[in-house]
Amino acid sequence: MDKATDDQQRSRPRVGHIQFLNCLPLYWGLARTGTLLDLELTKDTPEKLSERLVRGDLDIGPITLVEYLRNADDLVALPDIAVGCDGPVMSCVIVSQRPLAELDRARVALGSTSRTSVRLAQLLLAEQYGVRPDYYACPPDLGLMMQEAEAAVLIGDAALRASLHDAPRLGLQVHDLGLMWKEWTGLPFVFAVWAARKDFLAREPETVHEVHQAFLASRDLSLEEVAKVAEQAARWETFDAELLERYFRTLDFRFGPEQLAGVREFARRTGPTTGFPADVAVELLPPPVR
Numbered sequence: 001m002d003k004a005t006d007d008q009q010r011s012r013p014r015v016g017h018i019q020f021l022n023c024l025p026l027y028w029g030l031a032r033t034g035t036l037l038d039l040e041l042t043k044d045t046p047e048k049l050s051e052r053l054v055r056g057d058l059d060i061g062p063i064t065l066v067e068y069l070r071n072a073d074d075l076v077a078l079p080d081i082a083v084g085c086d087g088p089v090m091s092c093v094i095v096s097q098r099p100l101a102e103l104d105r106a107r108v109a110l111g112s113t114s115r116t117s118v119r120l121a122q123l124l125l126a127e128q129y130g131v132r133p134d135y136y137a138c139p140p141d142l143g144l145m146m147q148e149a150e151a152a153v154l155i156g157d158a159a160l161r162a163s164l165h166d167a168p169r170l171g172l173q174v175h176d177l178g179l180m181w182k183e184w185t186g187l188p189f190v191f192a193v194w195a196a197r198k199d200f201l202a203r204e205p206e207t208v209h210e211v212h213q214a215f216l217a218s219r220d221l222s223l224e225e226v227a228k229v230a231e232q233a234a235r236w237e238t239f240d241a242e243l244l245e246r247y248f249r250t251l252d253f254r255f256g257p258e259q260l261a262g263v264r265e266f267a268r269r270t271g272p273t274t275g276f277p278a279d280v281a282v283e284l285l286p287p288p289v290r
Helices: 003-009 021-033 046-055 065-070 115-129 142-148 156-170 177-185 198-203 205-224 226-233 241-250 257-274
Strands: 014-018 040-044 060-064 075-085 092-096 107-110 134-137 151-155 173-176 189-197
Touching (some): 014 021, 014 046, 021 075, 021 226, 021 241, 040 046, 046 060, 046 065, 046 189, 060 065, 060 075, 065 115, 065 189, 065 257, 075 177, 075 198, 075 205, 075 257, 092 115, 092 142, 092 177, 107 115, 107 142, 115 151, 115 177, 115 257, 142 151, 142 156, 177 189, 177 257, 189 257, 198 205, 205 226, 226 241
Parallel strands (some): 107 151
Antiparallel strands (some): 075 189, 092 151, 092 173
């Protein structure tokens, strides 16, 4: 079979994309380079995409850190690409009506089913502040949350809106989880990694490397032209271009040794109570065979 026929028979990889502002720089470059034509792209929330990748409905995609660590035996992480922070993150926050040290047994609303951000918030409140609130899940509407709870955990675009618009208007305290983690451990935090299923990697190693390189190139192009990315995003978002550019520059899209150290520290502190070993192995995609 010649290469052209082989390429035609090989189906497009099923790839996930998080429909949050924080992943726009990873997507924007794909659209610019035409790579999107080579992918079967599925857009959804981090939780839904994580479920699809674990189920085998996606071949490659983002997966929340907790779900990756729980399913590390079936997945290989793509090096140097993630969504995280090395200090403030802006879009993963605790909004509170009172100081965090006063939240013991208070009601705290979880406006997200993202187990990573929720687990991080619970860890920080328990270990840094010595409090064990009464947590419950609800839609990410800050006004409604504050009617029933003393504090709320929010992520993504809802967290940006709450911390930048709603919380100041309502006189609420905003605590950035990325900054809290950095001050506590001195390490970056990773909220989601990009991973390929090992069964897909075994069948299509070349495709996995091509998709990996496409995402890295997209990320690099977007960060080189971050003002353009922010300007375009501001056309359909409630945030202005200047704020979006600051947000995109605040995020850490790398996954290198420092980020890996942050992942290992999180696993060490949370693994036994979160469904994975404290020393869970993070397997990275090896370089392509030349």
